[in-house]
Amino acid sequence: MPASPSDLFAYLDQLGIAHHTVQHEATFTVEEGRHLKSTMPGGHSKNLFMKDKDDTTVLISAWAESQLKLNQLHKLIGTRRLSFASAELMQEVLGIVPGSVTAFALMNDRDQRVQFIADKALLQFDAVNFHPLENTATTRISSADLRRFVEATGHELTEVDFSALA
Numbered sequence: 001m002p003a004s005p006s007d008l009f010a011y012l013d014q015l016g017i018a019h020h021t022v023q024h025e026a027t028f029t030v031e032e033g034r035h036l037k038s039t040m041p042g043g044h045s046k047n048l049f050m051k052d053k054d055d056t057t058v059l060i061s062a063w064a065e066s067q068l069k070l071n072q073l074h075k076l077i078g079t080r081r082l083s084f085a086s087a088e089l090m091q092e093v094l095g096i097v098p099g100s101v102t103a104f105a106l107m108n109d110r111d112q113r114v115q116f117i118a119d120k121a122l123l124q125f126d127a128v129n130f131h132p133l134e135n136t137a138t139t140r141i142s143s144a145d146l147r148r149f150v151e152a153t154g155h156e157l158t159e160v161d162f163s164a165l166a
Contacts, residue, residue: 002095002108005132008139011107015152017145023137028099030064033138037064042140043125047101049090049114052080057093061103061130062119062162069165076160077117095133102130103146104139106153116150120161 003011005021012019022040027033030046037044044064051057056079062068074081087098094101095108106116122128123143132139141149150157 002091003133005134005137008104008107008132012141012149015145015148017141017149019139019141021132021137021139026099026135028135036138037129040129040138040140042127042129043122043143044129044138045103045119045122047103047130049085049094049101050082051085051089052082054080056080056115057085057089057113058082058115058117059094059101059103059106060117060119061122063122063125066119066121066162067165068162072165073162076162076164077115077158079115100131100133100135102133103150104130104133106150106155109153109155112154114155115158116155117158117160118146118150120159121163123159 024036045061046064048060090096093109093113094105096105125143127140128143128146129138129140147157
């Protein structure tokens, strides 16, 4: 059974990670949530769940304002060309639905099938914001605690400078 937002908050508490959550209407894109973000401090993320032809699955957390050239990403992260993964694969591996993609879903990937890529521009913020497994809220933690969270889930955080594609 995939983790719920309550499970996530309990896990963050267990890890000693301070967090703050704001409830809001559902947002499915960066643009839809732009008005909300103006009142929330920290770096805001856009998150992509992708795979290549070798079935390498990748979760990318980028700064909301970063320009990602999707047809060039694979060159930076060492995969074959990437495409968006299906909703079924997302549910199977991350336990979430489209519109709720988040770094916090790594806690549902108990088999470590996902390679986690974080944008250097996002990690430069003192605090970072992600959906807490559902797109009706935003949860803020420190960038340092994001690294701790990812490590605690058994994943490696690979930092990539997406501006290199510009």
